[in-house]
Amino acid sequence: MSIYVMSDLHGDWAHFKLMLLKIRFSSSDHLYLIGDIVDRGPHGIKLLQFIRQQNNMTLLMGNHDMMLLQGLAHFHESGAEDWFDPQTYAELCQLSDMERTQLAQYLSSLPLFLTVSAGGQDYFLVHACPAPDGVTGADALEYFLWARVSPESQFVKPVIVGHTPTAYYQDTIPLRIWRNNNLIDIDCGTAYRSILPGGCLACLRLDDNKEFYV
Ligand SMILES: [Mn+2]
Structure with a gap:
C-alpha cells in the first residue's frame, strides 16, 4: 500500500487518468488531492464526482x-x-438538482488541512499555505485557501502545498516539484x-x- 499526493487538477481529467495508470494506482493505495479540482479545465465536475465515489x-x-x-x-x-x-x-x-445538492454536501465536508503519516514521517497537507501560529x-481560512507560500518559509515539519505553480520559484522546464527546507510545492501547472x-x-x-510526472 502506497500513499500519493496530487494537487490542482483543474478539470484535467485526461492527465489525471494517465497519472493513475503511471503510478499503477490500486485499491490498496490512497490518494490525497490538495484542492482545486475544478475551473480552468473542462472536466472539473466529472473529476469531483469520480473522486467523491472513491473510498x-x-x-x-x-x-x-x-x-x-x-x-x-x-x-x-x-x-x-x-x-x-x-x-x-x-x-x-x-446535473440534476439532486446531484448538485450531493455535490454541495460533499464540498462542505472537505477538510481544510490534514496531517498524513508515511514512511515514518508526518506531512502537513494544505492547499495554499499553513496559517501562522495564533491565526484563527x-x-x-485566507491562508489555507488563498495565500502564496513564501519560498523562504521555515516549517518545523514537512508541509505539502499546491495552489502556487512551482514556476513561481524556479525556471525549470518542465516544471518540477519544488522543495526548500520543509516546504514541498507539488503544483506543476497542469492547468496552465x-x-x-x-x-x-x-x-x-x-x-x-518518489516523484511522477505526466
Ligand atoms: Mn488554488
Whole structure:
C-alpha cells in the first residue's frame, strides 16, 4: 500500500487518468488531492464526482472548490453563471438538482488541512499555505485557501502545498516539484500547460518521496 499526493487538477481529467495508470494506482493505495479540482479545465465536475465515489481518495478544500460551493447556493438565481467558471457552469447544468445538492454536501465536508503519516514521517497537507501560529477563523481560512507560500518559509515539519505553480520559484522546464527546507510545492501547472511552458501534472509518493510526472 502506497500513499500519493496530487494537487490542482483543474478539470484535467485526461492527465489525471494517465497519472493513475503511471503510478499503477490500486485499491490498496490512497490518494490525497490538495484542492482545486475544478475551473480552468473542462472536466472539473466529472473529476469531483469520480473522486467523491472513491473510498481511497481524500480531497482537501482549495479556493476554487470553495468558490464552487459558494456558487452552488445561488444556482437558481438570475445571473447565477456569474458565480462560476464558464466550463464548470456548463458541466453543472448537466446535473440534476439532486446531484448538485450531493455535490454541495460533499464540498462542505472537505477538510481544510490534514496531517498524513508515511514512511515514518508526518506531512502537513494544505492547499495554499499553513496559517501562522495564533491565526484563527477567517484569517486562517485566507491562508489555507488563498495565500502564496513564501519560498523562504521555515516549517518545523514537512508541509505539502499546491495552489502556487512551482514556476513561481524556479525556471525549470518542465516544471518540477519544488522543495526548500520543509516546504514541498507539488503544483506543476497542469492547468496552465497551454500558456506555461513545461506545465505538467505531478504526483508525489510519500512512502519514498518518489516523484511522477505526466
Ligand atoms: Mn488554488
